[in-house]
Amino acid sequence: MSQASSPKRQGWLSKLIPPHSAEPGVVRLGRRRIYILPNRSGLLFGITLILMLLGAINYQLALGHALVFLLASLGLISMLHAQRNLLGLEIQAQPGPSVHAGEPGSFRIQVSNPDGRPRSALEWQLERQAMPRRLDLQLKQDKGWVTLDMATHQRGWFAMPRLTLSSTYPLGWYRTWSHPWPHTRLLVYPAPSFTPLPPGGSFQGDSHAIVQEGHGDFSGLRERQPAETLRHVAWKAAAREQGQKPLLVKVFGEGRNEDLELAWTSTAGDDETRLSILTGWVLQAERQGLRYSLTLPSRTIPAASGAAHCQRCLQALALYPDNS
């Protein structure tokens, strides 16, 4: 439990314990990477046992000896069970959905349990993050997952920190732990700063200008405004989302006069400020269903619209200037 996972106490110890870098692929917990130490209630139990032994000796209680020895044996064998509770787990990690710097990001930890034994009270924690998450695997349950949140501060790739998997199962007298560190990373977009879009986009809210029946090619989707006709609603897309999201309407190429150009050069300030402004523009343009292009000093993304395009732009912004 959390009383044993205090970062202060575990600090020097966990620095000594491998792994010191992330591991590729699936991490399998072998015997050599599972650590065990008695915790506070284990010490309390030990002291109780010693007092009980003294009492049994002093009053010559034969059954008292038996009870003390039974409990001492229980203490020893529960150590084996504590280790066995973690042994053989296979751990993989995936990044959660990308977020903007400052928003809480997440990693999804996949745990497989090939031999299907029940595993109890597994506590998962990202290093230097509070709030462990608990996972119990029932008998024959061979897969489970937990999502671990953490704060993001910077744009770019955020490599998952080392995991701490700990448990005090079965009797709470020991803390067993391991540091699996499956390699994965989360893309963090720059924090958006919302400033008005640069001029050039023709769509300024007059919906009839773009929603014209039968003209031109289908060029994308955008959110339906309350007063619009239902004729252009993308019902297939709506069915896919099962009504979870607002209706989308089809946008046709001829409804647009000109593409919006989001350029590095139209912003001012240091690099991060510019990236924030551009991010804000991309998000606004996308929300309004515009076609937009993104021009960075190192790279240009031609005009388009849609979620994939938006993601591409955000990725480029997140990784600037390294656009490989």
Next chain:
Amino acid sequence: MSRHSPVLERHQIPWLIGVALCTTLPHAGFLPIWMTGLSALLLMTVAWQWHRGLAPLHKALKVLLVVVCTAGILFEYKTLLGRDAGIAMLVLFMALKQLELRTHRDATVVISLGYFLLLTHYFHAQDIPTGLWLILSTLLVTAALLKLQAAPTASPMSLLKTAGGLLLQALPLMLVLYLFFPRIPGPLWGLPQDAYTGRTGLSETMAPGNISELVNSPEIAFRAQFTGPPPTPQTRYWRGPVLDHYDGRAWQAGPTGREAAPVEHLGQALSYSLTMEAHKQHWLLALDMPARLPDNPELGARLDKNGTALSNRPLLNRQRYELQSFPSYRLDPEGKTVSLPRHLQLPQGYNPRTLELGRQWKSQGLTPEGTIQQALRMFREENFHYTLRPPLLGRNAMDDFLFSTRRGFCEHYASAFVVLMRAAGVPARVVTGYLGGEVNPVDGFMIIRQSDAHAWAEVWIKQKGWVRVDPTGAISPARIESSLASALPDEATLPYMELRWARQLQQRWEALNNQWNQWVLGYDQSRQQELLARLGFTDGNWRTLILLLGISTLVLLVGLSLWLFLPRTSKDPAWALWNKARKRLQTQGISAPDWESPMALVQRLETAAPHLVPAYRELARLVMTARYEANGPKMEALRHAYQQLPR
């Protein structure tokens, strides 16, 4: 350590209340009534609060309760230390702790207190029922501990099962510890006065009624196990304190002296071991007449000048020792221990008629043997009766008994006989102890009960020494040859001797208890040494023990880990088939580790060996559905798929 221990969940509380209940309940009969009541009230309050989801008691109220309880214990026991006050404190604190169950840490304290309280039950009894109750309680406490850790969905049954499994696995290790952990003879610190409570048994005085009171108790005094055949019933005299001072009412023991009585042993020796219940006295109750005494230094056994075997400290625990006795003997034929003032002593101004009778015999010029026969003939031929309920006697007790009531128990006969002998000028004394003993057919141990308590006389005759004379035999030969039950007239049938089947049941139960006493409770330092000797360590000391303990613990732990950690051959036939398929892959030079799931393996095959993929994919699919779906495919389908695998 963090200050934030996780908060207890609502469903965990009843387990902790259960722990408090089962660990304090057996104390209820031994604590002052107000304490039992208060603890019960506290537990009920907690249960009610839990049931109703009420807020915990106000802090000030809790503090007040603690103060009241401590003051109550102080008032009751005048101390907070010592055994009984300590138990009372633990019980009350267990109940009080229930009032503030908030976090896991509180729960841990409750569990530790619970384990400790389990130990304190043994102060009251260590018999088999207590042992069973404690096994159940240990199971419950351990399951409660598990409840704190396990998934909230785990059912009570599954928790008990897991806890039971853990305890079972701990059992072999416990046995090793029990056998090889160096036993330290206690006590480590002074035992308080209350360590041993009163028990019945012989004492150093014999007043009328003492022994007939004992006779009502079926309690076991001691057990004997003979290496050869047991002695005949007529010679089963177990020698206890010798009483040689009479004050007109009661007989008292005199000084025991430093020197051992000179004894000449005749005939065949009997070797046996005695398991004595704790009687808090020094007497070892050896069979008349002890020759070789136990050499156990702790016991410090010696023979006193009256021929009684003594230990140098009271027997506070059940104790087992080896003895050797000779049923035929001459005790002090030279008369070195005879002192005429002491062995002819009679109180002045008591029993004039008895004294007159003795003087009369003396004036007839009878030999000591003749005097003995005279007295025995009187008991036999005149109208004397043997009874458990003799009438009350007056100030001149022996006069009343010999000349008017003529109804008495062994103590009356022994006492009257010795008074008569002394009056006739023959040195005589009263010996108390036990007469008889019954062999339990179940385990061959001879059981001697308090009801076998007896008193007889010894008369000193030149050249013959102290000769045992049992006047009870003159009046009731059956008492000596068989048992008390057969000697008593019907009026006095003892309640525990009635039914035959009940008797057999009792014999079995007592044999079981005896085994328990001999092997479980009686396992002490000397038994440990015996065990070491049997294992071939003749000069075993604590180093040998530690070594043995270490080695066997290691062996057991390694064995258990192998059992726990080695992949067991799966009982699942589908999985066994998959393992066979994996082995085949390995012979074809493709690695197939056991931890890889079938689907992962097939995916890897797509690049490693594409031609094998279709067959393996089909088998993997079937294996997975067989394992994880309720209505999986038949084994035939699996076997068929297996046969399709390319060689």
